[in-house]
Amino acid sequence: MTDPVLRVSGLAKTFRIGFLRKKVEAVRGIDFEVRDGETFGLLGPNGAGKTTTIKMVLRLIFPMAGTIELFGDRHGRAETMKQVGYLPENPYVYQYLKPLEFLDLCGRLAGMDAASRKKRGREMVERVGLGHAVDRPIGKFSKGMMQRIGLAQALLHDPALLILDEPMSGLDPIGRKEVRDLILEHRERGKTILFTSHILSDVELLCDRVGILQRGKMTHYGPLGELLRPETRRVEIVLTQVSDALRDELEDLVADVRAVEGEVVVHVEGADGGQPVIERAVQAGAQIVSVTPARETLEDLFVRDALANARPDSA
Ligand SMILES: Nc1ncnc2c1ncn2[C@@H]1O[C@H](COP(=O)(O)OP(=O)(O)OP(=O)(O)O)[C@@H](O)[C@H]1O
Ligand SMILES: [Mg+2]
Numbered sequence: 001m002t003d004p005v006l007r008v009s010g011l012a013k014t015f016r017i018g019f020l021r022k023k024v025e026a027v028r029g030i031d032f033e034v035r036d037g038e039t040f041g042l043l044g045p046n047g048a049g050k051t052t053t054i055k056m057v058l059r060l061i062f063p064m065a066g067t068i069e070l071f072g073d074r075h076g077r078a079e080t081m082k083q084v085g086y087l088p089e090n091p092y093v094y095q096y097l098k099p100l101e102f103l104d105l106c107g108r109l110a111g112m113d114a115a116s117r118k119k120r121g122r123e124m125v126e127r128v129g130l131g132h133a134v135d136r137p138i139g140k141f142s143k144g145m146m147q148r149i150g151l152a153q154a155l156l157h158d159p160a161l162l163i164l165d166e167p168m169s170g171l172d173p174i175g176r177k178e179v180r181d182l183i184l185e186h187r188e189r190g191k192t193i194l195f196t197s198h199i200l201s202d203v204e205l206l207c208d209r210v211g212i213l214q215r216g217k218m219t220h221y222g223p224l225g226e227l228l229r230p231e232t233r234r235v236e237i238v239l240t241q242v243s244d245a246l247r248d249e250l251e252d253l254v255a256d257v258r259a260v261e262g263e264v265v266v267h268v269e270g271a272d273g274g275q276p277v278i279e280r281a282v283q284a285g286a287q288i289v290s291v292t293p294a295r296e297t298l299e300d301l302f303v304r305d306a307l308a309n310a311r312p313d314s315a
Contacts, residue, residue, distance in 0.1 A: 003072055004033040005161050005192045006057065011066035013052050026052040028216035029066070034161075039183070039193040041203045043298075044213035045306060050196040051089050053213070054165050057194075058086055070161070082111060085159030089166050089196075091150030095139030099125050099149055102138055103156055110157040117156075124152035129178060143170035151182065162186055164195035168202055180206060200298040212302070214309040220301070228296045235274035237266045238289040239281050246284040253277060263289060 013027040027049040034040040042050050055061045057068055059076040073080040093102055100121050107117035125131055128148040133141070138149060147170050154162060167183070168176045176199070183206055187193055197203050203210065204224065212220040220227050242264045251257045254277060256267040268274050274291060281288060
């Protein structure tokens with residue numbers, strides 16, 4: 001197996017804030033790897049330490065402890081950093097530059113020659129859907145447009161490792177799909193991607209493996225399929241022609257019974273819990289519209305994890 005593109009060991013960062021220099025333990029000793037060619041999702045609720053981790057990987061802030069190895073380099077040499085493209089959480093750009101001027105500047109900083117800056121700049125502006133806005137200064141862009149120019153900048157020099165901090169934020173559903181497609185395209189070309197996100201459905205569609213951060217610690221790490229509980233956990237049964245008597249009876253049998261537009265929707269916990277409900281409904285003359293087993297989703301895992309970790313700061 002080839003060496004990982006990124007190897008993080010024992011990484012920790014504490015900030016001191018305010019007059020009293022109160023300690024905020026943003027990242028508390030985490031280990032993870034991002035392998036060559038994979039798409040890795042770094043997930044977690046607000047304040048979990050995702051952006052802090054990414055900024056340490058990019059050497060924008062310095063760790064208190066731990067090591068970061070990028071392409072086998074522990075020192076963040078310029079040549080190594082040139083292989084990385086980065087979309088910050090809040091892209092801050094030069095307000096008065098137009099898209100192509102901005103990308104030209106980014107290309108210069110990445111060491112690209114004039115011809116490829118021009119060619120790639122035009123390509124990327126079209127690719128992120130900003131072709132109509134080439135004459136507008138970036139300062140006049142909407143949040144979604146800002147996100148797109150940030151992505152164009154991150155992809156400009158075709159980096160081997162693309163690091164995206166909340167790439168879907170501020171985008172409408174069409175914008176999100178376009179960004180997803182851009183990420184998939186980059187991945188299909190064999191590139192490695194590390195991204196953070198709150199939008200779990202996007203994560204499920206994109207990631208090979210994930211790490212979940214909670215309050216600065218990594219609580220889950222691995223392929224998504226292995227993290228989600230494989231056993232069926234819930235059954236949804238939709239019924240019509242339900243008498244009041246049957247509804248009362250179902251409410252006694254299971255807790256979650258709801259009337260929705262003439263139908264009754266029953267959620268039963270556990271894989272086998274649906275059987276008695278179905279039998280009773282049929283006996284009582286109700287019609288069964290659907291029976292759907294639901295597996296654990298990433299969202300369920302998140303909630304399960306957040307509940308298990310809901311401890312005071314000193315934990
Ligand atoms: N420069 C800083 N000074 C002081 N505290 C900071 C600083 N940067 C981050 N923190 C704190 O560190 C913790 C982790 O923040 P971080 O931005 O890494 O979280 P995040 O997982 O990226 O959250 P979000 O999903 O909201 O982007 C938070 O408690 C935050 O307040
Ligand atoms: Mg963040």
